Amino acid sequence: MTSPIRLTKLAKRAGCAAKQPPGYLFSLLGQLPPLRDPQVLVGSATADDAAVYRLTDDLALVLTTDFFTPIVDDPTDFGAIAAANALSDVYAMGGTPRVALNLVGFPDDRLPPEVLGDILRGAAAVAEAAGVSIVGGHTIKSEEPIYGLAVVGTVAPDRMLTNAAGRPGDWLVLTKPIGVGVITTAAKNDVDTLGAIGEAIQLMRILNRAAAEAACAVGVRAATDVTGFGLLGHLRNLAYASGCAAEVDLTDVPILAAARHYAAEGIVPGGTHANRRFLQDWTTYAPEVTETDQLLLCDAQTSGGLLLAVAPETVEDLVRELKRRQTPCAARIGRLAAGTPGRLTVHRS
Numbered sequence: 001m002t003s004p005i006r007l008t009k010l011a012k013r014a015g016c017a018a019k020q021p022p023g024y025l026f027s028l029l030g031q032l033p034p035l036r037d038p039q040v041l042v043g044s045a046t047a048d049d050a051a052v053y054r055l056t057d058d059l060a061l062v063l064t065t066d067f068f069t070p071i072v073d074d075p076t077d078f079g080a081i082a083a084a085n086a087l088s089d090v091y092a093m094g095g096t097p098r099v100a101l102n103l104v105g106f107p108d109d110r111l112p113p114e115v116l117g118d119i120l121r122g123a124a125a126v127a128e129a130a131g132v133s134i135v136g137g138h139t140i141k142s143e144e145p146i147y148g149l150a151v152v153g154t155v156a157p158d159r160m161l162t163n164a165a166g167r168p169g170d171w172l173v174l175t176k177p178i179g180v181g182v183i184t185t186a187a188k189n190d191v192d193t194l195g196a197i198g199e200a201i202q203l204m205r206i207l208n209r210a211a212a213e214a215a216c217a218v219g220v221r222a223a224t225d226v227t228g229f230g231l232l233g234h235l236r237n238l239a240y241a242s243g244c245a246a247e248v249d250l251t252d253v254p255i256l257a258a259a260r261h262y263a264a265e266g267i268v269p270g271g272t273h274a275n276r277r278f279l280q281d282w283t284t285y286a287p288e289v290t291e292t293d294q295l296l297l298c299d300a301q302t303s304g305g306l307l308l309a310v311a312p313e314t315v316e317d318l319v320r321e322l323k324r325r326q327t328p329c330a331a332r333i334g335r336l337a338a339g340t341p342g343r344l345t346v347h348r349s
Contacts, residue, residue: 005115007070007078008188010107011144041157042093046241048163049092049225052155060157062095066227067103067148071184071302072201075115079122081204082147085227085303087130090153091212092225092306094161097130097153102137105146119147130207161215163234166222166242166309168338173318175211175327176203176305178231179259179296185269186262196258203328204303210325211306218310218317226304230275232297234307236282236342242309245339248297250289250348252333255296263292263299271300279344286347297346305329309336 035043041060042052050064066086070078083100090097102123106116127134127149134149180200187197208225215223222242224234231253239246262268275298285294305328310318315332322330 004073005111006073007075007145008073010110011069041160042162046162046164047237048241049089050095052093052157052160054157058156060155060160062090062093062153062155064089065103065148065150067146068302069144069146071204072187072197075118076122077201077205079119079147080126081201081303083123083126083149084205084207086149086151087126087132088208088225088227088303090151091208092161092223093153093155094159094212094216094223095153095155097132097151100127100132100134100149100151102134103146103148103150104137104139105142105144106139107143107145108141111145119145123147123149126205126207130209159216161220161223162241163222163224163238164241166238166244166336167311168244168336169312170221170309170336171312171315171332172235172246172248172334172336173308173310173315173322174226174231174254174305174331174333175208175308175322175329176206176226177254177256177329178226178299178301178304179256180204180304181269181272181299181301182259182262182267182296183256184302186267189267191262191267194258194261196256199256206328208306211322211327214318214321214325214327215306215308218314218321220308220310220314220318222309224307226301226307228271228300228302230272230298230300231307232279232283232344232346233275236279236344238307238309239336239344240342242336243341244336245341245343245345246334246336248334248344248346250293250297250346252331253297254329254331259296259299260292263295268295269300272298275300282342283344283346288348289346
């Protein structure tokens with residue numbers, strides 16, 4: 001009997017944990033010449049989730065791409081998660097994804113073509129559920145399997161969400177629990193003794209469409225999605241771009257129980273450690289916040305939830321709308337505050 005193919009065994013780094021760390025990227029992006037096209041509403045300057053290009057006063061394109069090596073073993077799940085993760089960038093801008101292109105790297109000397117077919121079918125199913133047409137793409141030979149999408153969406157310029165519109169006093173609301181990076185690392189290393197990978201896969205496959213629709217319906221000010229830089233990394237970007245500091249109450253952060261268990265045992269992705277190192281210069285942790293807590297807050301997520309900054313008078317409406325639309329969670333985890341832009345404080349109430 002042939003043993004099932006383990007895609008994660010072909011990947012040195014899995015999912016969004018394979019991203020270059022923020023400290024590496026930000027120094028490079030800072031060397032690029034500034035964009036001068038007035039139709040570019042959002043570029044790379046604020047480390048936002050996608051670019052936005054205005055076509056008319058009423059219509060703008062949302063442009064993004066995301067791809068990575070396998071985070072799970074099943075090819076269909078891999079394709080589905082990668083697609084959901086790429087589409088999330090458009091949702092984080094308040095946009096509607098419309099069309100996409102496949103981005104494929106495939107080791108055809110190590111894997112049969114049927115595996116690639118399953119990856120593409122998994123992505124196509126998620127795209128169809130999102131109302132997105134995958135209209136083509138590009139493939140190359142590679143040492144590791146790589147899959148993702150280049151996505152084009154639309155948004156009304158006066159209704160787009162960015163990571164730069166938060167204000168002091170805004171509540172921070174998270175729509176998926178964190179910890180999938182730790183859990184997928186445990187599964188990759190054959191130490192998922194709690195059998196948590198199934199729940200992690202289910203969470204990663206969930207589109208952020210409902211969360212984005214809820215945010216737009218109630219008038220959320222700022223948003224980002226939580227992926228490879230971890231919860232604190234993406235919060236730092238949002239706070240910095242908004243000219244705010246931020247405070248997080250660890251007690252209110254939804255963390256997958258298995259992730260806490262594994263992180264306490266030292267089962268943590270390399271990307272998570274890199275995030276924590278970068279954030280040491282930006283974050284003040286209260287004494288009761290342990291190293292394990294810090295790693296979980298910095299855990300490199302793949303297809304995580306949206307992190308929304310919402311005015312105090314609107315937060316109850318947002319939480320109610322998120323629950324009505326059955327997002328995985330609707331957790332108030334902290335607030336933006338006046339202070340040094342991007343400065344984070346974490347405590348436990």
